[in-house]
Amino acid sequence: MDEKTLLEQLNKFTRKELSVEEVYIFPVTLCDNEIDRDNERFSRKSLDELAEKFIGVTGIFDHNPKGENQTARIFLTEVVEEERSNSLGEKYAYLKGYAYMVRTDSNADLIREIDGGIKKEVSVSCSAEKQICSVCGADRRVKPCRHVKGRKYDGKRCFFTLDDISDAYEWSFVAVPAQVCAGVTKSFEKPETPAFSRSEKEAMINRALMLKSPDGTAKKLFDCIKDALGDDELEQLCRNFSAASTVKSCDEYKM
Numbered sequence: 001m002d003e004k005t006l007l008e009q010l011n012k013f014t015r016k017e018l019s020v021e022e023v024y025i026f027p028v029t030l031c032d033n034e035i036d037r038d039n040e041r042f043s044r045k046s047l048d049e050l051a052e053k054f055i056g057v058t059g060i061f062d063h064n065p066k067g068e069n070q071t072a073r074i075f076l077t078e079v080v081e082e083e084r085s086n087s088l089g090e091k092y093a094y095l096k097g098y099a100y101m102v103r104t105d106s107n108a109d110l111i112r113e114i115d116g117g118i119k120k121e122v123s124v125s126c127s128a129e130k131q132i133c134s135v136c137g138a139d140r141r142v143k144p145c146r147h148v149k150g151r152k153y154d155g156k157r158c159f160f161t162l163d164d165i166s167d168a169y170e171w172s173f174v175a176v177p178a179q180v181c182a183g184v185t186k187s188f189e190k191p192e193t194p195a196f197s198r199s200e201k202e203a204m205i206n207r208a209l210m211l212k213s214p215d216g217t218a219k220k221l222f223d224c225i226k227d228a229l230g231d232d233e234l235e236q237l238c239r240n241f242s243a244a245s246t247v248k249s250c251d252e253y254k255m
């Protein structure tokens with residue numbers, strides 16, 4: 001897409017018409033239809049749903065210590081299909097977003113970093129109504145089955161497909177090592193189901209804390225106090241932090 005078309009699209013979003021000198025536009029790969037390291041994937045349909053819902057959504061640059069004006073907004077999205085297949089034999093597709101920042105003195109360094117091709121993990125936070133088990137086809141949001149994702153059944157690895165996206169909350173660049181932020185913060189939109197164990201709740205809170213505070217200070221603090229928390233307190237914390245969202249660490253940032 002050329003610069004002029006992008007700028008026209010962008011200006012549909014802004015109160016004041018911005019010139020090409022005033023804005024910084026960059027593409028970002030948000031997620032794809034491949035099974036990720038959490039043994040979860042978005043369906044092709046959910047990518048289309050996400051494409052619609054991510055327009056206008058703000059992104060955060062978690063790694064920036066200054067934290068001021070370090071946000072960008074997606075103003076255009078497209079689902080890009082590639083010739084190759086994903087591991088399920090479907091056409092590989094990914095959701096590409098175009099984001100913008102209004103250039104200021106305080107984000108000049110960040111823009112230079114992005115221009116320099118920093119590779120960062122992008123995580124997206126969204127809410128999926130369905131979570132389909134690959135082994136038995138059960139929607140785990142409605143009726144949890146016994147299958148454990150990542151485990152093999154008759155030689156096939158179990159994974160969950162996320163479908164029916166109801167909302168997209170935010171996207172962020174995270175600088176923490178992949179294995180730390182890898183993971184899904186489970187949704188608590190339907191608090192009556194399913195019941196998570198104490199250690200699962202602790203793991204969810206830890207993941208949410210690492211996304212909010214990648215240097216690990218919040219997680220350390222939580223580690224110190226978690227044993228003193230009652231079940232209700234832990235449940236409450238878990239709900240507050242996961243805020244009915246599914247946080248996916250999907251893909252590397254691609255230009």
Ligand SMILES: [Zn+2]
Pocket residue numbers: 133134135136137138145146147
């Ligand atoms: Zn199942």
